[in-house]
Amino acid sequence: MILFKDLGEGVKSATLTQGDFSATVLSYGCILQSFKIANRDVVLGFDNWKSYIGCSSYMGEVVGPFANRIAGAHFTLEGKEFELEKNNGNNSLHSGSKNFGNKKFEIAGYSDSSVTFSLISQAEGGFDVVHEVMVTYMLSEDGILTLDYQLSSDSPCPANMTNHSYFNLKGKGDIRDHRLIIPASSYIRVDDELIPISVDPVDDTDFDFRSGALIGDRRNGAYDHCFVLDDDGALVAECDGIRLTMRTTCPGVQLYTGEFLEDENIMKNGLKPASFSGFCLESEYYPDFPNRPDFKGLYSAAGAIVHFSTSYKLEKL
Numbered sequence: 001m002i003l004f005k006d007l008g009e010g011v012k013s014a015t016l017t018q019g020d021f022s023a024t025v026l027s028y029g030c031i032l033q034s035f036k037i038a039n040r041d042v043v044l045g046f047d048n049w050k051s052y053i054g055c056s057s058y059m060g061e062v063v064g065p066f067a068n069r070i071a072g073a074h075f076t077l078e079g080k081e082f083e084l085e086k087n088n089g090n091n092s093l094h095s096g097s098k099n100f101g102n103k104k105f106e107i108a109g110y111s112d113s114s115v116t117f118s119l120i121s122q123a124e125g126g127f128d129v130v131h132e133v134m135v136t137y138m139l140s141e142d143g144i145l146t147l148d149y150q151l152s153s154d155s156p157c158p159a160n161m162t163n164h165s166y167f168n169l170k171g172k173g174d175i176r177d178h179r180l181i182i183p184a185s186s187y188i189r190v191d192d193e194l195i196p197i198s199v200d201p202v203d204d205t206d207f208d209f210r211s212g213a214l215i216g217d218r219r220n221g222a223y224d225h226c227f228v229l230d231d232d233g234a235l236v237a238e239c240d241g242i243r244l245t246m247r248t249t250c251p252g253v254q255l256y257t258g259e260f261l262e263d264e265n266i267m268k269n270g271l272k273p274a275s276f277s278g279f280c281l282e283s284e285y286y287p288d289f290p291n292r293p294d295f296k297g298l299y300s301a302a303g304a305i306v307h308f309s310t311s312y313k314l315e316k317l
Contacts, residue, residue: 183233
């Protein structure tokens with residue numbers, strides 16, 4: 001079933017429910033506000049939608065047109081120079097003011113198990129492109145939440161959309177006791193500004209999660225890196241009797257473990273955002289691919305729709 005609520009100022013929420021599972025999505029930012037199994041909410045967020053405005057952690061947002069970083073906030077595409085906002089040191093992060101997560105979407109359609117949001121995003125933040133965006137959330141009876149993204153633009157533009165939810169399978173506390181399996185034989189090594197250097201093997205490094213490891217076992221649990229997924233692999237997170245399994249059509253996933261997670265607003269259940277209180281699994285193409293022809297990337301263009309899909313399955317162990 002689906003339930004809509006009018007939250008005021010043109011913002012609505014849509015709650016999908018299937019048995020023991022539910023997910024609530026806001027039309028502001030297409031934000032995943034909650035994802036529950038048997039009333040345990042495994043994503044961080046706020047009760048009041050206005051608390052998401054200006055949220056520096058991008059909590060729950062659909063980020064686009066370009067998630068992650070673009071070095072020097074600059075790239076050239078088909079002879080056209082793009083000068084973006086420098087909102088992360090000298091670099092562009094998550095599309096700056098253009099970010100879809102800052103916009104109000106419209107509800108374009110729905111069923112008992114899905115809801116589709118749409119957005120026309122005007123040129124902004126150095127992205128001199130108009131985008132048409134469609135995002136569909138679907139919840140199945142067996143606890144699979146699927147996010148389907150469609151993106152087109154009136155002229156060529158790099159396309160790299162993601163969802164920026166923070167997961168905590170306990171619902172509260174530190175996430176460094178979560179066990180992760182990441183089917184990735186390679187990861188993207190970065191410099192001090194988190195700009196990609198090279199694609200390196202994970203063998204004998206702190207980035208080998210192929211056999212599973214606790215987040216906090218190495219590096220004090222501090223990760224903000226893109227893992228290059230092996231074919232047909234599924235990411236798995238487990239803790240406190242709950243398993244989350246993620247699959248995506250994208251070639252990479254950014255693991256961010258919330259080292260710098262903070263916000264002045266109190267979250268749901270009276271919790272305060274704190275370091276390592278949530279981890280992100282951001283499905284994506286490679287960071288900075290507009291400046292790296294050797295990296296996997298994707299581009300939207302007039303008359304062509306690009307497509308991404310990512311699913312998250314919740315279950316009890």
